[in-house]
Amino acid sequence: MLSKKAKYALKAMLMLAEQPEGLLIQAPDIADRQKVPGKFLEAILLDLKRRGLVHSQRGKQGGYCLAKPADRITFGEIIRIMDGPLAPIPCASMTSYRRCADCRDEAACAIRQVMLRTRDAMASVLDHVSLADVSAGTHRDLVSTALAG
Amino acid sequence: MLSKKAKYALKAMLMLAEQPEGLLIQAPDIADRQKVPGKFLEAILLDLKRRGLVHSQRGKQGGYCLAKPADRITFGEIIRIMDGPLAPIPCASMTSYRRCADCRDEAACAIRQVMLRTRDAMASVLDHVSLADVSAGTHRDLVSTALAG
DNA sequence: CTTTATTCCTACTAAACCAATAGAGATAAT
DNA sequence: ATTATCTCTATTGGTTTAGTAGGAATAAAG
Numbered sequence: 001m002l003s004k005k006a007k008y009a010l011k012a013m014l015m016l017a018e019q020p021e022g023l024l025i026q027a028p029d030i031a032d033r034q035k036v037p038g039k040f041l042e043a044i045l046l047d048l049k050r051r052g053l054v055h056s057q058r059g060k061q062g063g064y065c066l067a068k069p070a071d072r073i074t075f076g077e078i079i080r081i082m083d084g085p086l087a088p089i090p091c092a093s094m095t096s097y098r099r100c101a102d103c104r105d106e107a108a109c110a111i112r113q114v115m116l117r118t119r120d121a122m123a124s125v126l127d128h129v130s131l132a133d134v135s136a137g138t139h140r141d142l143v144s145t146a147l148a149g
Numbered sequence: 150m151l152s153k154k155a156k157y158a159l160k161a162m163l164m165l166a167e168q169p170e171g172l173l174i175q176a177p178d179i180a181d182r183q184k185v186p187g188k189f190l191e192a193i194l195l196d197l198k199r200r201g202l203v204h205s206q207r208g209k210q211g212g213y214c215l216a217k218p219a220d221r222i223t224f225g226e227i228i229r230i231m232d233g234p235l236a237p238i239p240c241a242s243m244t245s246y247r248r249c250a251d252c253r254d255e256a257a258c259a260i261r262q263v264m265l266r267t268r269d270a271m272a273s274v275l276d277h278v279s280l281a282d283v284s285a286g287t288h289r290d291l292v293s294t295a296l297a298g
Numbered sequence: 299c300t301t302t303a304t305t306c307c308t309a310c311t312a313a314a315c316c317a318a319t320a321g322a323g324a325t326a327a328t
Numbered sequence: 329a330t331t332a333t334c335t336c337t338a339t340t341g342g343t344t345t346a347g348t349a350g351g352a353a354t355a356a357a358g
Contacts, residue, residue, distance in 0.1 A: 002237040004317060010260050035251040040318055058334045059326025075263055088151040102184040110283035111159050114224055121270035134259035153346065189347055195306065207305040208355025
């Protein structure tokens with residue numbers, strides 16, 4: 001399950017992706033528009049900033065904007081920052097593998113094999129859909145995106 | 150993330166799938182063999198029984214066995230029972246849809262569209278891999294399974 | 299009919315995590 | 329100096345997870 005935090009992060013990033021390049025948007029604007037709790041959103045944006053996905057400026061007339069072009073930020077990237085690995089089980093994660101303590105023979109583990117395939121299936125969507133692919137400003141056809149990936 | 154409960158359920162079901170048809174296995178045997186806490190496993194098996202995936206018999210010489218052929222029980226079925234819907238977000242679930250309170254226009258929601266595709270990707274694996282597909286007794290080739298599905 | 303092995307069921311608990319809030323500090327524009 | 333904004337730390341209430349405890353019901357075996 002996607003946490004609220006991840007969902008709010010996606011909403012915020014999509015809103016930033018719709019803005020003209022370089023324009024700064026304030027946290028309260030995003031909170032109002034996207035109906036997310038203001039202080040909670042602040043924490044989320046701070047997190048996204050620390051991870052290099054958004055740029056921020058303090059003080060009057062400050063705000064947030066994307067730190068990279070929208071076509072170079074994927075859903076998977078955002079979700080991993082907020083919720084951790086995509087894989088349903090740590091032993092099937094590419095980005096943060098961890099062995100199962102209770103596993104007799106990992107190479108033969110049926111659960112792991114199926115979860116690897118599940119992870120791949122999820123990643124084949126989430127790591128290939130960028131903000132630009134779906135944002136209102138620069139909408140591209142989803143089917144062609146899928147075929148290209 | 151798959152909960153421990155779901156993981157243990159999969160382990161138990163896979164072990165049952167490996168047994169000769171109709172042979173009853175006791176909960177402590179499964180717990181020992183699969184290294185899962187005994188009492189926790191009891192609760193899980195009870196749940197699986199109530200949902201019609203396993204058959205149980207009480208009393209001496211009792212135990213558990215699959216209630217259906219192993220090729221008619223999928224990973225998705227088990228995971229949904231233990232952890233709920235596959236979809237990362239309720240508004241993208243086929244089996245237990247729920248609208249987002251904070252959504253302005255569901256039809257246009259980019260997050261929902263991507264999560265629908267993610268759900269489909271997950272389901273294309275989990276709803277098409279059965280216990281028989283991966284269990285030691287009746288192993289089938291995963292690639293051919295994938296192509297067939 | 300008693301003993302024993304098993305599933306069934308309810309209740310409880312400790313720890314972790316989630317969703318959010320509070321309040322003060324730092325910084326930049328006006 | 330004032331004000332608007334991001335930055336940071338701490339705290340909180342609620343929920344979920346991962347179990348544990350203990351007994352009731354049932355069925356087989358002696």
